Amino acid sequence: MKDFPAIPATNISDSIVDSESTEHMICSLVTRKAASCLKSGHPMSPLDIAMMTLNLQKVMAGEPALQPAQDEVLEKTWKGERAPGDPFCAPEDSVHPDYIICLENGRQLSMLKRHLKETHGMTPDEYRAKWNLPSDYPMTAPNYTASKAKAARARGLGRHKRPEPVASLVGA
Template sequence: MTDESNPALNAIYVELAAEIVAAYVSNNSVAASEIASLIETVHTSISNLTQTAKEPEVVPLTPAVSVRKSVTPDYIICLEDGKQFKSLKRHLRTRYDLTPEEYRAKWGLPSDYPMVAPNYAAARSELAKASGLGQLRKTAAAAPVAAKPAAKRRAPAKKS
């Protein structure tokens, strides 16, 4: 099954086959009568490599739960395995080596699909607000009063 429609490509295949056979023969003992069949076999193998392979059938993904049911107030359900999480990002990275963007693309989810349960996000937000995060610092009520400058000390008089 050589590609004789393209002589330039066929010449490349012959050259590659010759190099491979030369390397093989230099390290292995081969009878002289077998070299021609060896070259032909290698050439055929190289030619077959360029033929387009059948693309594997795309099996439609079936999530563990429906996308609509995967987001609940208290947890997010992973579409890969059906487990419940408050935050899905770490599970996806450690178990499936997926980023949130890759996960969304794999399952055809919108870019605003949450990775954190809504109640958990609200609780974290309240905790942050209670600790004062996200607020500007308050300015000092009054500028500190400048203290009197310390008296300059004089060096002791020299003794002669």
């Protein structure tokens, strides 16, 4: 439990520890851990909080901590609820006018490409292949694309200027 501040070392068998102070300390440690996980964007599930509380009570009583079942460890994802192969939402529901929902973790983004590379280490093609998406599945929100295209047209991008005929330059 590296996230917790150091607990002063005391010999529990030599001293009488009242249960209220122990319960208060356990509650404080669990609350700090849950708050730090929530702040980092990876909230603990209620089951994780309960297991942590039980483990701390056992450790304080001098008993070995509970170990989660191997199947439970393998199936957990960072959200704690969803199986690894399931998308966060249905692919057909992931494209909205102002944002696109990442099927990996459910974040709402206007541009998906950079998020995929930095957070999940995937290219857009790998992402489309993993979730069986069509090759024309957008990587940017439709309204974002439209506003960028409008701004580019206003600056004159996309128009080819015709070169002036050479004869008019020579005759001058």
